[in-house]
Amino acid sequence: MIAIAEGGSRARPRRPRGVVHLVGAGPGDPGLLTLRAARLIRRADVLVHDALVGEDILALAAPAAERIDVGKRAGRRGVPQHAINRLLIEAAGRARTVVRLKGGDPFVFGRGGEEALALAAAGVRFRVVPGITAAAGAAASAGIPLTHRSLAHAVTLVTGHEEEGGRRVDWEAIAGAGGTIAIYMGLGRLEEIARRLRAAGLAADTPCAVVAHATLPEQRTVTAPLSGIARAAAAAGAAAPALILVGDVVAVGERIRAHGPVPRKRRVHRAARAALAP
Amino acid sequence: MIAIAEGGSRARPRRPRGVVHLVGAGPGDPGLLTLRAARLIRRADVLVHDALVGEDILALAAPAAERIDVGKRAGRRGVPQHAINRLLIEAAGRARTVVRLKGGDPFVFGRGGEEALALAAAGVRFRVVPGITAAAGAAASAGIPLTHRSLAHAVTLVTGHEEEGGRRVDWEAIAGAGGTIAIYMGLGRLEEIARRLRAAGLAADTPCAVVAHATLPEQRTVTAPLSGIARAAAAAGAAAPALILVGDVVAVGERIRAHGPVPRKRRVHRAARAALAP
Numbered sequence: 001m002i003a004i005a006e007g008g009s010r011a012r013p014r015r016p017r018g019v020v021h022l023v024g025a026g027p028g029d030p031g032l033l034t035l036r037a038a039r040l041i042r043r044a045d046v047l048v049h050d051a052l053v054g055e056d057i058l059a060l061a062a063p064a065a066e067r068i069d070v071g072k073r074a075g076r077r078g079v080p081q082h083a084i085n086r087l088l089i090e091a092a093g094r095a096r097t098v099v100r101l102k103g104g105d106p107f108v109f110g111r112g113g114e115e116a117l118a119l120a121a122a123g124v125r126f127r128v129v130p131g132i133t134a135a136a137g138a139a140a141s142a143g144i145p146l147t148h149r150s151l152a153h154a155v156t157l158v159t160g161h162e163e164e165g166g167r168r169v170d171w172e173a174i175a176g177a178g179g180t181i182a183i184y185m186g187l188g189r190l191e192e193i194a195r196r197l198r199a200a201g202l203a204a205d206t207p208c209a210v211v212a213h214a215t216l217p218e219q220r221t222v223t224a225p226l227s228g229i230a231r232a233a234a235a236a237g238a239a240a241p242a243l244i245l246v247g248d249v250v251a252v253g254e255r256i257r258a259h260g261p262v263p264r265k266r267r268v269h270r271a272a273r274a275a276l277a278p
Numbered sequence: 279m280i281a282i283a284e285g286g287s288r289a290r291p292r293r294p295r296g297v298v299h300l301v302g303a304g305p306g307d308p309g310l311l312t313l314r315a316a317r318l319i320r321r322a323d324v325l326v327h328d329a330l331v332g333e334d335i336l337a338l339a340a341p342a343a344e345r346i347d348v349g350k351r352a353g354r355r356g357v358p359q360h361a362i363n364r365l366l367i368e369a370a371g372r373a374r375t376v377v378r379l380k381g382g383d384p385f386v387f388g389r390g391g392e393e394a395l396a397l398a399a400a401g402v403r404f405r406v407v408p409g410i411t412a413a414a415g416a417a418a419s420a421g422i423p424l425t426h427r428s429l430a431h432a433v434t435l436v437t438g439h440e441e442e443g444g445r446r447v448d449w450e451a452i453a454g455a456g457g458t459i460a461i462y463m464g465l466g467r468l469e470e471i472a473r474r475l476r477a478a479g480l481a482a483d484t485p486c487a488v489v490a491h492a493t494l495p496e497q498r499t500v501t502a503p504l505s506g507i508a509r510a511a512a513a514a515g516a517a518a519p520a521l522i523l524v525g526d527v528v529a530v531g532e533r534i535r536a537h538g539p540v541p542r543k544r545r546v547h548r549a550a551r552a553a554l555a556p
Contacts, residue, residue, distance in 0.1 A: 024414075026312070032408065035316060036309035105414050105424075108433065113423030113530050120537035130310065130410045130418035136302075136383050140408035145391030146383075147437070153447050154436035155386065156455060157424075162431070169431050173454040177434060252391050259398035 015123050018045075018092035022112045024105040024131015025053045027141075029215035032132045033057065037101075040129065045095035048087060051078070052103030052241060054216075066095075081111060085118035092124045103241075105133040109159050109184050133157070135182035138214035138243040142221045144253030146180050151248045154179030160186020160193055160244070175200035180247035187212075187242040191230035197246065202226055207250035212242040223250060293401050296323075296370035300390045302383040302409015303331045305419075307493035310410045311335065315379075318407065323373035326365060329356070330381030330519060332494075344373075359389060363396035370402045381519075383411040387437050387462050411435070413460035416492035416521040420499045422531030424458050429526045432457030438464020438471055438522070453478035458525035465490075465520040469508035475524065480504055485528035490520040501528060 021040050026032040033041075041047065041060045049058060051071025061067065068087065072078035079087070084100075091098045106112030106128055119126045135157050139146045146155040160183045162169050174181060175197045186193050187210065198204060204227035212220045224232035226246065233242075299318050304310040311319075319325065319338045327336060329349025339345065346365065350356030357365070362378075369376040384390030384406055397404045413435050417424045424433040438461045440447050452459060453475050464471050465488065476482060482505035490498045502510035504524065511520075 024418075027408075029314075031314035031317075032312050034304070034310045034312055034410065036307075038313060039309075105410075105418075107417045107423040107425070108414065109425050111427065113426040113527070113534070116421065116423070116534045117530065120534050123537065128418040128421065130305075130414040132312065132383075132408045132410065133414060136386065136408040136411060139385045140302075140383075140406040143394065143406065145385040145394070147385070147387050147435075148391040149389065153440070154434055154452060156432055156434040156457070158432035158457070159425070170454075170456045173451070173456055174432060176448075176451040177455045178448045178451055179434070179436065249391070252395065256391070256394045256398050259401065 015125060016089075016092040018095050018098050018124070020088050020092050020098040020100060020115075020119055020124055020126040021129055022100050022106040022115055022126060023102070023129040024110070024133075025049075025057055025101050025103055026132040027104060027134050027137025027215040028052075028054055028213065029137070029141075030054070030056050030060075032137060032215060034129065034131065036129050037131065040097065040099050041101065043097050044099035046091045046098045047101060048084070048091070048098070049101040050103055053101050057101075081114055085115055088115060088119060089122045089124055092119075102131070103134075104137075105131045108133045108157060134184060134214060134241070134243045135245075138182075138211035138245070141215045141219055142209060142211045142245075142253060143256045144209060144211075144245055145249050146182065146245075148249050148252050151252065152178075152180045155182055156180070157182045157184065159184050160189050171196040172200035175202050180245065180249050183244040183246070185240070186244050187233065187238065187240050190233060190244060193244075194226050194230050198226060202246070206246060207248060207254070209245045209250045209253065210236075210238045210242050211245065212238040212240070214241075214243055223254065293403060294367075294370040296373050296376050296402070298366050298370050298376040298378060298393075298397055298402055298404040299407055300378050300384040300393055300404060301380070301407040302388070302411075303327075303335055303379050303381055304410040305382060305412050305415025305493040306330075306332055306491070307415070307419075308332070308334050308338075310415060310493060312407065312409065314407050315409065318375065318377050319379065321375050322377035324369045324376045325379060326362070326369070326376065327379040328381055331379050335379075359392055363393055366393060366397060367400045367402050370397075380409070381412075382415075383409045386411045386435060412462060412492060412519070412521045413523075416460075416489035416523070419493045419497055420487060420489045420523075420531060421534045422487060422489075422523055423527050424460065424523075426527050426530050429530065430456075430458045433460055434458070435460045435462065437462050438467050449474040450478035453480050458523060458527050461522040461524070463518070464522050465511065465516065465518050468511060468522060471522075472504050472508050476504060480524070484524060485526060485532070487523045487528045487531065488514075488516045488520050489523065490516040490518070492519075492521055501532065 070079035208229040348357040
């Protein structure tokens with residue numbers, strides 16, 4: 001047993017003077033940044049970010065901040081992970097506040113663990129600032145609860161991009177877990193995933209939703225039964241990034257949305273930025 | 279198939295003029311509020327909150343705001359859900375901005391779905407603002423990734439408080455899903471949960487952590503193998519609210535923390551509040 005009491009500070013000689021903050025930028029809407037994330041972005045000397053972090057969030061950084069884009073984009077590969085790790089360690093040697101900004105949460109399919117391990121091994125001080133993960137953002141924006149009493153007492157977040165994990169995703173076991181399934185990065189393989197979930201015992205009429213560009217003005221939600229969700233998403237032109245929700249909660253969302261949630265307003269985006277003005 | 283395009287606004291006559299915002303307050307640290315949540319709390323005419331929302335977050339509300347505590351506390355029951363629903367509907371009839379503030383995320387074990395359904399059925403306009411859920415907060419603060427390449431390509435969030443769900447939690451199926459397990463509200467039943475997870479095939483030495491009071495200055499993390507985690511948590515005096523993490527990622531966290539993440543600073547809390555000053 002190891003009991004760890006956090007808090008308390010010790011001088012650590014010979015460490016790089018900079019601190020690397022692994023910061024979740026949330027699902028896209030700048031209003032869903034945390035207060036701490038917004039402050040760190042404003043204070044950053046070096047900002048290392050992914051492609052999914054939008055310009056309105058990056059614009060919070062000081063004009064003098066060094067911005068480094070390490071994101072993957074269609075047609076070109078991103079910077080390899082080991083090179084990002086090296087870049088962060090190197091930046092901590094020359095800058096006081098290094099912000100590594102990732103879409104969503106750094107510890108949910110964000111490779112934050114790999115970066116934290118590399119920083120720790122190099123003796124670089126770091127902190128982790130959680131962000132609103134895509135499943136929570138999509139659920140709130142689309143009006144679909146992730147859990148719901150008597151319907152779903154669990155939600156499994158899983159990557160549809162199996163190359164991301166060395167182990168193969170066990171869709172059969174996940175289908176058996178009996179809760180809501182939230183699939184990240186799965187749109188391109190949705191037909192195969194839906195087939196495997198059905199083979200694992202999920203009913204053809206299990207309610208499903210694809211929430212594309214969740215929390216952004218261009219958000220679109222497509223709902224259909226499991227047997228038709230891949231076709232429906234394609235027909236609607238749903239494009240990545242998209243979050244896929246599978247389970248009875250999607251039907252609860254339909255009941256909620258039958259009355260129509262209040263449309264989100266651009267005003268709030270602007271206000272979020274105003275709140276950050278120096 | 280139903281394709282829903284969000285955005286666009288319609289006049290809705292005869293509705294109460296107020297809007298109810300179902301807002302996630304995050305795991306406790308005020309710096310982990312979202313920008314939108316902080317703004318809404320400041321603007322709220324009526325603030326309906328749970329026991330888990332701390333005084334430093336509630337203090338963001340305007341002095342004139344009406345504060346209603348509907349939380350459960352040791353020794354007394356909270357306000358029943360149907361009464362909370364009624365209270366929100368009634369508040370929307372007399373106030374412009376009603377904020378229903380919940381610890382964590384309103385759609386992850388927060389009963390936000392039930393409140394959204396009740397509001398929608400009553401014709402009350404509402405929005406949902408996601409919050410940092412306890413699993414993400416605890417993971418970031420304790421330095422334990424929820425997913426990790428080659429180790430965990432999924433994370434299941436599940437309630438240990440089975441009375442919360444009409445359906446029984448299928449621990450066997452959840453153990454089989456092969457990813458990280460994050461258990462909410464499970465500390466009081468940890469011994470039984472650990473026994474069921476072992477019976478379901480998880481090894482006795484599966485790494486586990488209990489993160490109590492995650493993200494707050496009094497945070498404590500206790501780690502132990504599955505076979506000893508209940509005893510270790512009791513010996514360390516870990517108290518609710520606590521988040522339990524089960525899986526190989528906990529060992530990654532040990533490797534990360536061997537070097538010690540930077541202690542969180544109270545300064546940041548104060549700064550977060552300062553950033554919100556009118």
